Amino acid sequence: MTTSTRTEFVTHEAFSLISIRGHIDEHFVIPTMALDNPTLPIIIDTAHVDRLNSFGLRTWLLWISELSKAERPLFFVRCAPPIVTQANYVANFLGSGQVLSFYAPYWCSVCGGSALELIELRAPTPTPTPTPAPTPAPAPDHRPRPATRLCSACALPLELAEVEEEYFGLIERQATASIPEEFWTLLDAILQRLPEAP
Numbered sequence: 305m306t307t308s309t310r311t312e313f314v315t316h317e318a319f320s321l322i323s324i325r326g327h328i329d330e331h332f333v334i335p336t337m338a339l340d341n342p343t344l345p346i347i348i349d350t351a352h353v354d355r356l357n358s359f360g361l362r363t364w365l366l367w368i369s370e371l372s373k374a375e376r377p378l379f380f381v382r383c384a385p386p387i388v389t390q391a392n393y394v395a396n397f398l399g400s401g402q403v404l405s406f407y408a409p410y411w412c413s414v415c416g417g418s419a420l421e422l423i424e425l426r427a428p429t430p431t432p433t434p435t436p437a438p439t440p441a442p443a444p445d446h447r448p449r450p451a452t453r454l455c456s457a458c459a460l461p462l463e464l465a466e467v468e469e470e471y472f473g474l475i476e477r478q479a480t481a482s483i484p485e486e487f488w489t490l491l492d493a494i495l496q497r498l499p500e501a502p
């Protein structure tokens with residue numbers, strides 16, 4: 305039997321990180337975290353998931369539903385495009401989880417080149433307020449916009465390879481994460497050691 309999914313765990317004192325790679329299909333089995341601390345937040349990293357089919361979807365939904373019942377905080381980082389697409393179309397795909405970052409696919413209409421861009425959904429760090437502000441600042445717009453990127457081959461601007469309203473629909477339905485800065489620092493340090501999406 306071939307194994308099309310690889311699952312790796314990083315257990316840290318602040319959270320348990322589960323990295324899933326490859327296809328989420330009929331060979332995908334629910335990751336078990338026998339040795340991890342049952343009170344820690346769970347972070348699911350799917351940067352290297354390249355496909356998800358209906359068999360894998362069934363197992364994924366069971367898994368996420370179980371995780372959501374456990375009342376551990378659940379976060380998703382570096383969601384690959386197949387994960388974002390499913391999250392937009394399948395109810396409860398993310399369960400009680402919140403997306404902290406995801407990849408948006410871009411392409412070049414001239415040479416067909418493509419690139420993924422990581423979009424972070426963290427709330428800005430609150431700045432100390434030395435004096436009362438004379439006028440309230442306008443509420444910041446946390447909605448990520450497709451960034452202007454240039455094709456590495458032709459130096460022309462890349463275009464989003466998905467319908468913007470659909471692809472970014474995920475983002476419109478969730479609040480921006482309000483998470484302590486120390487948590488981000490630890491998470492960043494660990495994610496930086498993992499390879500980026502291809």
Ligand SMILES: [Zn+2]
Binds near residue numbers: 415416460
């Ligand atoms: Zn190009």
